[in-house]
Amino acid sequence: MKFTDGFWLKKKGVSIHSPAEVRDFVINEKSIILYAPVTRISNRGQTLQGPMLTIEISSPCSDIIRVVSRHFIKKIIKQPEFELNYSKGFVPEIFDEEGQLVLKSGKTSVRVNKKDFSISFYYEDRLLTGSGTGQMGYITTENSGVYMREQLDLSIGECVYGLGERFSAFVKNGQSIDIWNEDGGTSSEQSYKNIPFYITNRGYGVFVNHPEKVSFEVASEAVSRTQFSVPGEKLDYFVIGGSDLKEVIHNYTALTGRPALPPAWSFGLWLTTSFTTNYDEDTVSAFVDGMAQRDIPLRVFHFDCFWMKEYEWCNFEWDREVFPDPRNMLKRLKEKGLKICVWINPYISQKSRLFEEAVENGYLLKLEDGEAWQWDLWQPGMGIVDFTNPAACKWYGDKLEALIDMGVDCFKTDFGERIPTDVVYHNGADPLKMHNFYTYLYNRAVYEVLVKRLGKEEAVLFARSATAGSQKFPVHWGGDCVSRYESMGESLRGGLSLCMSGFGFWSHDISGFENTASPDLYKRWSGFGLLSTHSRLHGSSSYRVPWLFDEEAVDVVRYFSKLKCSIMPYLFGTACNTAETGIPAMRPMILEFDRDRACDYLDAQYMLGDSLLVAPVFNPEGRVDYYLPGGIWTNFITNQQVTGGTWRYEKHDFMSLPLMARPNSIIAAGNNENVPDYDYLDGTVLHVFEPGENEPASATIYSVKGKPKGTVQVLRNGDQVSVAVSGLKNYSIIMRNINHICDLKGAAFEANSMGSKLVPLEGAHNITFKIV
Structure with a gap:
């Protein structure tokens, strides 16, 4: 103002x-x-x-x-207040x-x-x-x-x-x-x-x-x-x-508050029914089976709004005309290796069977005269759940628990932004303060149900609205974007701004929510989306399975889905670090290179963790310009080496984009490209890039449950390189773009197209060699 x-x-x-x-x-x-x-x-x-x-x-x-x-x-202190953590005894x-x-x-x-x-x-x-x-x-x-x-x-x-x-x-x-x-x-x-x-x-x-x-x-x-x-x-x-x-x-x-650690499975590909499309179990099965037949790794299936009957959102009941046997349907989907997500919001339609129950028990926001607050925007005659009322929280949570019992694993907590200010709350909270804070109580209530029933290691949301502290209840996605390249850029700017605001994990609707993307946009956005922390194919009035765009789209989604699964040891290690430190998994360039003034305004590229730079392609021709900080960087996909400290102008086909490994970094890849959650400690491939002179490089490989188990350290002194590994089994090391070594101790050596592959001798945890 x-x-x-x-x-x-x-x-x-x-x-x-x-x-x-x-x-x-x-x-x-x-x-x-x-x-x-x-x-x-x-x-x-x-x-x-x-x-x-x-x-x-x-x-x-x-x-x-x-x-x-x-x-x-x-x-008189008017509620609510942000929940802040003070250090006890600090003076x-x-x-x-x-x-x-x-x-x-x-x-x-x-x-x-x-x-x-x-x-x-x-x-x-x-x-x-x-x-x-x-x-x-x-x-x-x-x-x-x-x-x-x-x-x-x-x-x-x-x-x-x-x-x-x-x-x-x-x-x-x-x-x-x-x-x-x-x-x-x-x-x-x-x-x-x-x-x-x-x-x-x-x-x-x-x-x-x-x-x-x-x-x-x-x-x-x-x-x-x-x-x-x-x-x-x-x-x-x-x-x-x-x-x-x-x-x-x-x-x-x-x-x-630190961002909670999402479960490893949530980093895989999510597919939805889309919003206003027609679908039933046959439609869903056709999508799921179609992805499997085309060898596209799929980990989560999401049912959007119309899993419930029209005009009755939310009643938390499956529309039995479309899904006559939801429990067994979910069982059949889970037997195919999928997690299940369903859409919810904090609104109760007047037609919902729950509306009268909520009114009678005082579970909805009220007007000053005691009547339930209602309006027609979104659902006719809808009311809004009052999450300052503990009884309303339990009532709402009981509905969610019934869905968990049925086989639901997580919830997309949509809405929570249009909260009126002319209402009365159960606890007397100031409605002006509650407008933004409402979403915190809403998402906390849902997250706590998941923690209670499934455990903290399994709890995850897909949330749209947030306020300060909401990072404790991940994951958040970017909302309603349009199927245009410009909106792809808008989404990235929004995500980078959110990650500079204390949030660790972020997603977006791949190819855009509104309208239907052209095949080229779908493919470009898929590369970007599958190199975000969380990846979801979702839209409004049309389906988002790749074969409806063109056959090459199938190849693109398959390739980047498998690539993401393969680098999960690195990506999940980054996520564990985020939960421990608060430093986001997706990082604006300025956060990682705050002494490089060329990074101040960069908003069309980002760091995925501390070692991988991603530059999405924002046009159908494949042209991309991006900035590389100093040092020798390596394209993780093509193995091309590039000297940084300058802008790059490149052209990429749909199967590629600048995915640049930072010099003196270690990227841990896994032995599974079909699911995101597997044993990251067995069969790990450690990709080592441009070890710096007397600059130690290290990496921690976490278990799929988020416990640190494996470590690797690399140190170069002149032409001699030493590698120390612990906690891994059946691992190998690829010294990227180092093709000639000698005096090898502790491992067998073979050259390949990426560099030198080192396979440790039995029982060896320390490897030394000289670069020729």
């Missing part, structure tokens, strides 16, 4: 009151409380009037600093120095200038950002109430990322963004997943601790500042430091 008319003037009816000095302060064990009048006090008479801001600076855990600015102090260091107050948390500190009010944030001695004269403020307006505002400095060349899954430009500078969940597709400024957290290439993040609408002006109203404002008398935000962008996200997800 903008309050000024240019840099010098305020909008009509707007008054901005900013702290002028620190008149008094109190130092407690864990915080500093500042009393900052909005005028400089030169005589006692000026103390007789306000406003005066009360500002508390504290630290909940190392390298995170919290700033709470208040005008009037309200004792920051506080210093009262001449002219300034300092609070130090780990290597991150804040310095408060007492005389001319300003606050500056540092990581060690590196200035991150700050708020000076006239930036923090209490704002009154003639017509729209009161607000609290902060403006944090942006440096020259500083780029802002994150703020949720946003389909606009990846770098947020110049944008006005409201944190307000809406169902707007991928082709507008609206977002299903609004997260009040941003991160910059200067090496810090800012989390605004407000579930309600937060308005951001990112280098827009004031072009050298990021502004955020909220209605009311209080503003609460955190500045998060770190040695690099990865550590910033690590610290942020320590505060708001």
Whole structure:
């Protein structure tokens, strides 16, 4: 929200009151409380009037600093609040120095200038950002109430990322963004997943601790500042430091929650019925059998909306006219090696048999007069489940448990964005704060049912809406995209923005949801989709099986599905690291190469884990331009070596794209290309790329249940290379593009088209050789 008319003037009816000095302060064990009048006090008479801001600076855990600015102090805390993790017993260091107050948390500190009010944030001695004269403020307006505002400095060349899954430009500078969940597709400024957290290439993040609408002006109203404002008398935000962008996200997800680890099977290919298509068991079986006959690995089958009877969503009952024997149908599908997903949402149609039951028991959101809130958008006369009511959560969960008993393995938790603000919640929650937060309670309720019934190792969602903390309930997908190359690019930008907002896993509708893709778009999007963490063929009014596009589409989906299954030891290891550290599995280039300024704006390529670069092809001709950071990179598919530090201009057929292995990296591949979940520790092939001089390379190979079991370390010293492996059996090593070795100890050697293949001698765990 903008309050000024240019840099010098305020909008009509707007008054901005900013702290002028620190008149008094109190130092407690864990915080500093500042009393900052909005005028400089030169005589006692000026103390007789306000406003005066009360500002508390504290630290909940190392390298995170919290700033709470208040005008009037309200004792009643309106629910909900984000669920945050504080370090028990953590105490920051506080210093009262001449002219300034300092609070130090780990290597991150804040310095408060007492005389001319300003606050500056540092990581060690590196200035991150700050708020000076006239930036923090209490704002009154003639017509729209009161607000609290902060403006944090942006440096020259500083780029802002994150703020949720946003389909606009990846770098947020110049944008006005409201944190307000809406169902707007991928082709507008609206977002299903609004997260009040941003991160910059200067090496810090800012989390605004407000579930309600937060308005951001990112280098827009004031072009050298990021502004955020909220209605009311209080503003609460955190500045998060770190040695690099990865550590910033690590610290942020320590505060708001780490992404849970999805089960290994969920990384395989998902196929759906599509949305409004006609289907029955014969249709489903034809799709499943067709994939098997064409040797396309399929791991999950998803039933979209019309598994339930029309006008009755959600009643959680199969439409018996179409699926007369659902239990045995699911049994037959599972016997073919499939997991089952069904579509749900938090809405109850008036025609659903559950509606009266929900109304009678108070399970739906209500109007002030006690009647159930209803409208006709999406389902006629529908109401919305009130997840602040524990009894409603149990009632809803019982319906899901019945489906799990029938054979359902996971749920697509659709919707949750269009949540009204003129309602009353069971727990008295503020409906304005609940608009965004509703999705957290909705998805948590469903996720907890899966954990309860199937165990945490098996729990996974396919969710559309989100708020801060929702990363704990993966996986999230990008919503309704159009079958166009431009929408393919929109989807990727949205995913990269979400992954810069603390989310670890992300998917999208391969070939687009709306309309039907051309065969070339279907094939290009398939390569991209099967090199995302999660992969789903889904659409609106037409089926998405590849043979309906052309025979080459079958080959493309088969090839990339098998490729993904084969690199699951690497990909699942990346996922385990994500669950442990919060660092996303799909990473914008700037996250992995934050010292390479050429990566600041890159939004058409990404890193899949720390070692594989993916550059999707966004046109039918196969042209792709992408940037490679320095070093010698290798195309994992073609084995072509390329020197980085420059832009590449290439042309690829449908069976290829730039999938570039990073120098000095190890990619663990498996012995199974037909399913994503198998024994990653038996028959592993370790692909080693361009070992660096005295730069150790290492990899951890996790079991399919997410436990670290195998390790490999590679070290090159001149022409001698040593490899140490533990925890693997029947493994082999391919030194990619190293074709000539000698003085081999510990393994047999054979040259192949990719390089040198080393097969360890029986019992050998250490291998040494010289490069000729």
